Amino acid sequence: MKNFSFVNPVKIIFGKDTIQQIANEIPQGSKVLMTYGGGSIKKNGVYDQAVKALKNFEWYEFSGIEPNPHYETCMKAVALIKEKGINFILSVGGGSVLDATKFIAAAACFEDGDPWQILSKGAPIKKALLFGDIITLPATGSEMNSGAVITRDETKDKLSFASPLTYPKFSVLDPTATFTLPPRQTGNGIVDAFVHVMEQYLTYNEDDTLMQDHMAEAIVKTLVEEGPKALENPMDYNVRANLMWASTWALNGWISCGVPEDWATHMIGHEITALFGLDHAQTLAIVLPGVMTVLKDQKSKKIQRLGKEVFGIQGENAIPETIKAVESFFEKVSVKTHLSDYGLGEEVIEKVVDRLRNRGWKLGECHNITADTVKEILTLRK
């Protein structure tokens, strides 16, 4: 087990009818900016509950944050914050709204030139506005971590950052807010959480982190057992609650303690989304089985563990059968797993491989996934 240090200061408020508690969590006298996306929160009642909770605050709103949020959009919110003297942000929505909010919180206090440098050059964040969130889509884990992914529309760069100053002060997780999610978003969220675990679990042949392995498997088992039920019975509270809690755990920093991390699937997927507009989770469902297949020797022990502990697969063909089981699980929660399912093919492989060759990245926990390896991976996923 590797050495590690860990701290996570986020306060979680979990359960039904908990949204009104934000009134006690936002510092008194704050000028608040509520950030949100396309308006689904106005249909499911979450917007009205947030407005009610803000009644004793001076507050403003900024809507229109898109999936895979754009730098350009975030900078408009930064301008509003400066104009109004806002000092607290309340994110209401899914991981995209919250990721945008994290960047806005940092960019509003950035004094060393263009805030894009936070993403492009890892420019240090010295200060950030306080923010909290009501999360309405279990998927990204953003509600309990300090990271965010932002896309520059102009250049199609999709990049990430993290800082000790961009943890939410609080996160409200009300499973009833997920009852009305469209099936596509429910399925996407399950796949996203599943792949988050894989990035921190399905790595080279270490077998000295039994505690973290069992924990990772606990999250994955919950997703595998409950995921399909959420699509069948979208208003089953306990199913939604288990999925919401599992998604938070999948990326709150705990299961990465002391283990190697991969993230190749995410890095390849980000390029596909940036260039071709596929949903984030769709790209993950396409790429992960390819990564598992091409890296099957390096990852053999962990693929076998996954098969045995989560899918009950053992025996000679455990590795290909486990890869197949992962693919079938994605399909079962309505996320397709091949480029052709989305009307795409060779053109994706060429463009993505080109971009990765230009970046010179070597991906994966062993830094051995070159542009050529990515070509091999994506060719399997046509």
Add this chain to the structure above:
Amino acid sequence: MKNFSFVNPVKIIFGKDTIQQIANEIPQGSKVLMTYGGGSIKKNGVYDQAVKALKNFEWYEFSGIEPNPHYETCMKAVALIKEKGINFILSVGGGSVLDATKFIAAAACFEDGDPWQILSKGAPIKKALLFGDIITLPATGSEMNSGAVITRDETKDKLSFASPLTYPKFSVLDPTATFTLPPRQTGNGIVDAFVHVMEQYLTYNEDDTLMQDHMAEAIVKTLVEEGPKALENPMDYNVRANLMWASTWALNGWISCGVPEDWATHMIGHEITALFGLDHAQTLAIVLPGVMTVLKDQKSKKIQRLGKEVFGIQGENAIPETIKAVESFFEKVSVKTHLSDYGLGEEVIEKVVDRLRNRGWKLGECHNITADTVKEILTLRK
């Protein structure tokens, strides 16, 4: 799943050769009191490492904190703190030293009369000194929670408290510090962590908290798989690391999120320790199988889950076989499970039942364990 809120601000520093990092975690200019127990830290090198890390601080030491730490001892440390103007405490040792340190930190700032009232009446803690720890015995989880158990020697009262102000600022977990633990303490630690999980898992027939159940089972599986290895190969780093991390998780507040909690085994066990001096874990190993047997109908679904998921037991006799498996596991890590193994018998039952009758407590997650039920439980454990 019940509603819950959760926050845990403790910074964990985990791994070999990490003790020197405390120099960066203690606020500069602090006057430090190092608290410790009977001197085992002087034999295993931990004391020397702590002293080295404190070289730029003005520091004092207070030793002689006993297992099941005494209020009377703690108050001597409080006097030293006041005399020297100390403003930071560094606990070096196991859960007893750390529990004492939590009480000392609160008692040193208590201005509303006798600090015993924190334990006897739940008097509110308004202020506490900052403290951190180097934990040398994985068992109590005290390194990542805000609770402590203190005994008043004079009256044999063993009582607990917790406060948002008594979380450690940091906890250093160096598995190599556990290499030289005597087998009795290694076994005790494993049993303590195991029973912590049971108190938050083995409750009435809820089946709506799948995520927490899988998490609890992840911890227990780690203890069951790695525990006996630690006794066979005390210097196996990864075994010690997995056990240390599992023990922290067993009581850091996570697995209690959204679930009912029992704690009857602990409450009964505390009385046996206070009256007859048995090790804390010894009392748990005696009591838990009795609680499981007497409450087997109420707890049937969870006993069956435990049997299936952790011990691979299924079928008609799953419940008695699982109870037997738990007992065998305790024996396997060298902790005996009957009163007679410790030269005790009927006199324990009488005294403990009398004390509980006088207190009027109704224990367990359903508040249905009366003094008479405790009599039934302990009679099975002679």
